[in-house]
Amino acid sequence: MIPKIIITIDGFSSCGKSTLAKQLARKLGYAYIDSGAMYRAITLYFVRNNVDLSNVAEIKSALENISLEFIVNPKNEHSEIYLNGENVEYIIRDLVVAEKVSEVAALKDVRTFAVAAQQQMGKERGIVMDGRDIGTTVFPHAAVKIFMVADEAVRVERRFTEMFEKNPNIDLDEVKNNIALRDYIDSNRKISPLRQAPDAVLLDNTNLSQKEQLDFALKLVHDQFEPVAK
Ligand code: DC
DSSP: OOOOOEEEESSSSSSSSOOOOOOOOHHTTEEEEEHHHHHHHHHHHHHHHTTTTOOHHHHHHHHTTOOOEEEEOOTOOOOEETTEEEOTTTGSSSSHHHHHHHHHHOOHHHHHHHHHHHHHHHHOOOEEEEESIIIIIIOOOOOOOEEOOOOHHHHHHHHHHHHHHOOOTTHHHHHHHHHHHHHHHHHHHSSSSSSOTTTTTEOOOOOOHHHHHHHHHHHHHHHHHOOOOO
């Protein structure tokens, strides 16, 4: 029996963090929290309400009007994000949001708001949370931390395939450029840039199947509690 701990999964865009996080949470009976969805939902609110990203007062007042919640959909057992009571799980994956989200996620007030909400969600423990700064800033004392990487070409192909299913007009170069730009902004922003925490375990899944990466993560979790005799 695995006690309720916090597991963090950070890494670049489209590395497959959420696939692993969801499967791991399901195996362990934990809650899965997609911190990127929170930044995306905030971005959606900002886009809809034409929030001026250079106006701090406007940003602060917009954040006061945002309430985010994750609710498990009984049909597919996925935890889905709600923005002020509206299910926005699917709409936040649009390119309109993807194109702005890294800029919004770099704002100080946005990060303070999101990190506080994430830490609150972690109070109960028994969670797997994925993102960019979960092991470094949100839960620096998490019991298990994974940092995921994969070759850029593989990441572009995975994201393209995922987006193509919803929109066959999607352009490969557009997806490629968006991923490259987000990687750059996420890694170079002033507050909580994307970094591997010193105690995070590196997982390169370029050539791994979903089962192989899940087995890798489960072994890390089990080793925490039943260390193998050396
Ligand atoms: O994981 P994702 O692609 O859905 O994340 C969307 C954006 O949110 C990503 O470009 C960077 C930002 N993000 C962040 O800054 N910190 C997190 N913990 C999670 C996401």
